[in-house]
Amino acid sequence: MNANLINENSIISNLINIYEKFGFKKIKLSKFEDYNLYNDNKDFLQTEHILTFMNLSGNLKSLRPDVTLSIVKKILKDNEKETQKIYYIEDIYKIVSNEYEEIPQVGVEIIGKLNKYSNLEIISMAIESLKSINENYILEISNIDFMSAIFDEVGIKENLKIEILKNIYGKNKHDLEKLLDKNIKSEYKKYILSFIELSGNYKNILEKLKCMIINDNLQKSYDELKSLSSVFEMHNNFDKILLDFSIESQLGYYNGIIFKGYIKGNNDIILSGGRYDKLLNKFNSDKNAIGFAIYMDKLYEKNKSSDYIDILILYKSGDEKILLNEVRKFMNQNKKVRVDIYGDNSISNYKEKYIFDNGNLIKS
Template sequence: MKNYRKEEEFVMDFEKIFESYGYEKIRLNTFEKYDTYFANKDMINENNLLKIMNPKGDLYVLRPDMTLPVVKYFSEQQADRGKFYYNDSVFRADKNGLEFNERKQVGIEYLGGENILSDVEVLDLAVQTLEKLDQNYILCISNTEFIKEMVNSVTEEKEERGRILEYLYRRSSDLENYLKNIGVGEEKVAKLLKLNRLFGNFEMVKETLYEMAMTNKQRQILEDLETVLKALDKKYSQKKIEIDFSISVALQYYNGLIFKGYISDIRKPVLSGGRYDKLVTRFGKDASALGFCLEIDNYFESIKRERTKIDYLLLYSDLENGFEAMEKAREYRKYGKTVRVLTEDKSQTLQELKEKYSIIQYF
């Protein structure tokens, strides 16, 4: 059963931070006209859409994300700038496409800001959000335009560009063979392979990145990124902000800065965001746009699933072995380990036990 009170108190902390930066809470319709999504079908996964027809025969969808409705709302306003935050639900199909799930999201959208300044502000808020979740966080940053410039310089074939991007995002060892098979020169192959392996704080990888830059646009991207990260470095440790060009996103949706946030013990990103100026242009406004979202439900589910795992389970078969197991448990606890001592239960399989305990020992 969900603890809604705990969740709402948790979210209120983020809302206070967003409001202190001048963001306005926005509430949007749960149902959006299907035409809105159909017009942007290259940016939206059609399989995520739950379609509903009203009594008049008009087709609607339960919103699968918050960004597109926020952009639509902004495009209908007279203002040139909008700073919004939300705490609302989105509705998507599960990975098998058989059921639809409601998921709670908290996030911000900064529309119409100055590019570098808005980058700094949004990344600053992303880091503050991660710090609220866990002090042991990493914010990974990339830039889609830098990657596309590099890939475009090695081939003009759209299909080949797509395959190279796929290999880059997967950090695939097949990248080198593929580049050679399509006739890419050794120097460019070497640069793409470096990009495939590149990871670390900006100061560590800066020299390599500038050496890899093939165009003036790439060099400008790096200069802007350096400006942004220097501003953040005054407040946060560079060790917690990493460059990672393997971040995978929908390239039709994002252009420029992209990022994902991770915290300890949870393998998947808990926060993701980026720049999506092209989407705003589709709604008739020439404005920059940048934002991120935190998947609240995913966070709480991951915490429950992964952080409740106990380090050791010591199983004993009789009383004598039970005392031995208890003595061993005391030893482990001295080193800060969590330990549970139980009598053997034949009704539970080893696989079931491994889902709850990291290490299982028998006495």
């Protein structure tokens, strides 16, 4: 069995165990959705590549490029009254190396009525998820509402907000300063500029935010961030938690806390989540929602070392039974062994190579 598959099954099994202990239930979705669901929310997907086809009834359908949209649609369609706490293991379809690939994604969602505990619960689950994958992890957290409260206080229009955020996400202080000088004549410029540098130890950055609390909305957002400290105290992991206001997010869909997770040896974001009430608003729902997804493909791309074999044997000549016996000797040492015909081999991911010639095993 492929080592990557073994690893995938192990990770997913551990994640399921975490989510079910928190009382979350598994949801099953269709692979197919109406094309308009994705076409109407392309900026949420951040992709132009949607695999589309016409079904037998003449309706335009798509293979799912995103799970959250499908979950929101299903729960709102079923008109669930109770708050839904669900987890999923579903495939998404995305372009990899100019080809569509089926990629597993695991995640959790809370949809319904949220309270302060909801934030603590989802962040705790995100930490447990990262730990189950790799003890050496980093979780970055931000709060979109904190930034928005400053923008609203100044009276910044939507288009300008987007430009400002682009520069904050890109940590482009020079262009942000020029943009603010041109459009904002206000004492709040220094606060907006500071968002670029507000990144680091959670406790330290939280302390720096105190001087920026100038209205009730800022206080509410600050309190939301501060309340998460109880989770980090419980996990005793403040050294792994960063507060960073340059975490990128779609302003039109997300609100409140957002977060991203990383593990050692992998520069990719492997976990991403946040609160997305605004997405539900677009479906004319007043429900709240928060959740996160784990991008399994990002884990396996960095786990290619597991594809390596320990021993490569090139068969040139000799008794096959003797060769098989040599192979089993290596296998008894817990080695992965591959035998190929001499002169007909392109395998390069091995640790040791041997040639079996005239019944003898010769290290090459």
